[in-house]
Amino acid sequence: MRMFLMLRLFLVSLFIVFGTVSAKAQTDPLPSWNDGVPKKAIIELVGRVTKEGGPDFVPVPERIATFDNDGTLWCEQPFYVQMAFAFDRVKVMAPQHPEWKTKQPFKALLQGDVKTAATAGEKGLLAVIAATHSGMTVSQFEQEVRDWIKVARHPRFKRPYNELIYQPMVEVLNYLRANGFKTFIVSGGGVDFMRPWAPASYGIPPEQIVGSSGVIEFRLGKNGKPELFKTPKVQFIDDGPGKPVGISMSIGRQPIIAFGNSDGDLQMLQYTTAGSGVRLGLYVHHDDAEREYAYDRKSQIGRLDKGLDAAAKNGWPLISMKSDWKVIFPFEVK
Amino acid sequence: MRMFLMLRLFLVSLFIVFGTVSAKAQTDPLPSWNDGVPKKAIIELVGRVTKEGGPDFVPVPERIATFDNDGTLWCEQPFYVQMAFAFDRVKVMAPQHPEWKTKQPFKALLQGDVKTAATAGEKGLLAVIAATHSGMTVSQFEQEVRDWIKVARHPRFKRPYNELIYQPMVEVLNYLRANGFKTFIVSGGGVDFMRPWAPASYGIPPEQIVGSSGVIEFRLGKNGKPELFKTPKVQFIDDGPGKPVGISMSIGRQPIIAFGNSDGDLQMLQYTTAGSGVRLGLYVHHDDAEREYAYDRKSQIGRLDKGLDAAAKNGWPLISMKSDWKVIFPFEVK
Structure with a gap:
């Protein structure tokens, strides 16, 4: 009897060590996604780069994933x-x-x-x-x-802006991190504007948020206390061709997978998918006027025009908000 | 007999899970350091910020440690x-x-x-x-x-430059990481110059290396392949007052502990130690002409003049290479 108890304890302790991994593989890692090209492409990429001994295996430290923010991780309409x-x-x-x-x-x-x-x-x-x-x-x-x-409240959804993040993308972030990826925001938005709320919303720490910035001046203020003073001068614009530059400066590695939604993300997707080995660039396509907004080639905000052509030419999956996403926002999850 | 085997396997598996932690606590985490003020200060800080429920506890994500490179992590004489x-x-x-x-x-x-x-x-x-x-x-x-x-070989030590890193500082990096700290290089040197060799030398990944940079241009080269082209223009100088600015831009958190060796690190130490709660700034003092170099107030390279006064005034520990370090370089370790 005691022996069985010992055996059971031994097996339980083994399960604690190894069990969670196999349990995870059996559940849908992206439950808010309908089966379709983008979901399949994401899961296939993760399978390939994490398969030890496989031809596409990527060591954990090199598993870099970059995400645009406005329109890719949260709602950018009717204005940024x-x-x-x-x-x-x-x-x-x-x-x-x-x-x-x-x-x-x-x-x-x-x-x-x-x-x-x-x-x-x-x-x-x-x-x-x-x-x-x-x-x-x-x-x-x-x-x-x-x-x-x-x-502050969104004019249409009457909710705080940080509740208008995209549930399916939050799942992608979690899924990639669970598979050893380091997730980064690479946004045209101000880095100081994102850091106060983005870490809690996306699980991305401040040091993994890359964005535009103004020139900051170091000063010794009252009582000799150091202050970092924001000046009106531009330091760096992390948009368009600035995105791969920002990635190079702040991350120093080419991403394995990158998500964007506008022409401002085109060069990040080009840079990502030009890397050797298996790479993936995806565009979120806003085609759901009912649940969110529908816009692309002619929008003043988040225009997706050249990017739409590049996606077709390069085979980058388009994520249709309408047909690929079961829900848009976390508050819709039952 | 089988029961004892089971018991043993059970205990072994428990040891695998929990054993390493207690074993670690019993060994000297900084074996190349003599007992003295800096070693005591580092170990005391780590003890305080990692003590759950204690008044100085810092959650893991906020445990940021920054290190200057030239003269702090590796030899900077007779020239950078x-x-x-x-x-x-x-x-x-x-x-x-x-x-x-x-x-x-x-x-x-x-x-x-x-x-x-x-x-x-x-x-x-x-x-x-x-x-x-x-x-x-x-x-x-x-x-x-x-x-x-x-x-390339160092003119005096006739060894590759990346063998001339400081063994005691490598131990500090490992010790801090083992206690949940994220370690960053914050150097006046070029970020592109450090990333090819620093990760293997210090265990610091490219994305945790902050440094000076030139303006990079994104171009589509031959066959439409994206290229990041280095121009001669200056983008950012990560030195002196630039160090806290670089920390703010790239990390977005105030360090808990920072190490420097020159006046170029003064503002980083001021910024670090001005944070609330327990903080520590330390200066490596090059006072060992025999085993390395001796220089401070009058040196053209790595001048430590204002910093020496600030250290005395603020109680920042000075790390004497001569008396605090048993060895300087990894190849001296027996």
């Missing part, structure tokens, strides 16, 4: 979330800036007229970003983002 | 290793640059006259760096570094 933040900041900061009452696009924003503000074009929007993203320390700015994201 | 690389590259590249025969500091370098070359000052040296660190792709450059470090 960071722009919504900037517009709200204009209102908060207005008392310190009487000149904004007559200066576009600030004047329009203060009147709640986003349409007129948008006519200021890229230059006008950059002026808004510069004005609202500088003049404070990095930690003050991050606190502003944290405070804002708690109270 | 990257300069030795650049000088050798001038000779290799000279046939493509007939103008260098008459242009300083290239002319002097081609004649093996480093002293005259040095009179060109910082501007001259930056011209040498720009000329030797641009005009190729990132991967071509990394291959050049890999090839060079295999054959």
Whole structure:
């Protein structure tokens, strides 16, 4: 009797050590995905690069996965979330800036007229970003983002923006990490804007978030305390051709798999899929006006035009939100 | 008899799971360190931040440790290793640059006259760096570094430069990692210069190496293949006040512990030790002319002057190479 007990304890302890691996293989790692080309391609890639002794095996440290953020991991319509933040900041900061009452696009924003503000074009929007993203320390700015994201609501879904992340993509992140991948965000958005909320939403730590940045100045403030001060100057734009550059500078390895949704991700997908061995680039295609938004070649935000042609030419799977995803957002999961 | 065998197997399997932890605690984690203030301070900090429920406990993801490279992790005398690389590259590249025969500091370098070359000052040296660190792709450059470090030898120790890393610091890196710290290099040196050899030397992956960088251009080369092209323009100087900035941009968390050896590390130590909770900044002090080099306030390379005053004022432990380290280099370990 005791012997059986011992045997059982021994088997249980073995199960603790080795059991979880085989149990995992039996459940669907991507339950919010319908069976289709993208799901199959992701699972096949993971199977190939993790198969020890196989021709496509990739050692764990080299398993790098990169994800665009806006439109790939969370909703970017009807405007980039960071722009919504900037517009709200204009209102908060207005008392310190009487000149904004007559200066576009600030004047329009203060009147709640986003349409007129948008006519200021890229230059006008950059002026808004510069004005609202500088003049404070990095930690003050991050606190502003944290405070804002708690109270701001998406105009259509009436929920906090960080609840509008894509459940199927969260599953991909978890699935890749469970298979030894290190997951990175590589976004055109500001790195300081993402770090306050993205780690809790995606399970990606701050040091694995690559993004655009302004010039930061080191200063000794009051009492000789060091401060990192945000200036309005641009340090690095992590978009388009800047994405592979950002990956090279911050990661130093070519990704095995990369996800994007717009022309701003084209070069990241080109760079990723040009690597030797098995590689995969995928585009999230916003084709679900009912559950989210439908846009591609002609959208001002998240335009997918050249990328759509490149996907067809290179055989990059298009992830149809409409047909590949059972749910869009985590709150839809029963 | 079988029961005892089962019992033994059970105990062995338990030992496999739990045994290594307690075994580790009993051995000296820093065997190449003499007992002294720095060793005690490092071990005390690790004990405090890892003590669950303790007042100074830090969760694993926030355990960030940053290390300068030149003079902190490896030998930087009689000249920065990257300069030795650049000088050798001038000779290799000279046939493509007939103008260098008459242009300083290239002319002097081609004649093996480093002293005259040095009179060109910082501007001259930056011209040498720009000329030797641009005009190729990132991967071509990394291959050049890999090839060079295999054959180049230190003028005094007659060994490859990557054998001249500091054994006691390698032990600190391992010790911190074994206690849940993520270790980063934060160096004034070029990030592309470090990544080809530093991961194998220090156990630090490419994505945890922060350094200076030139502007990289994304191009579609022959056959439409993406290339990352190194231009001579400066992107970011990760030195002095640039170090906390580089930490903020690339890591996004304030380190718990930081190691440096020169005034170029002063702001990193200020930034690190200004954080809330328990923090530690340490300076490696080169005071061992016999086994390595002795230099501080007046050295052109790795000057430690303001930093020496700051260390005294702030109580940052000085690591005496002479009295704190039993050995300097790994090849001295018996």
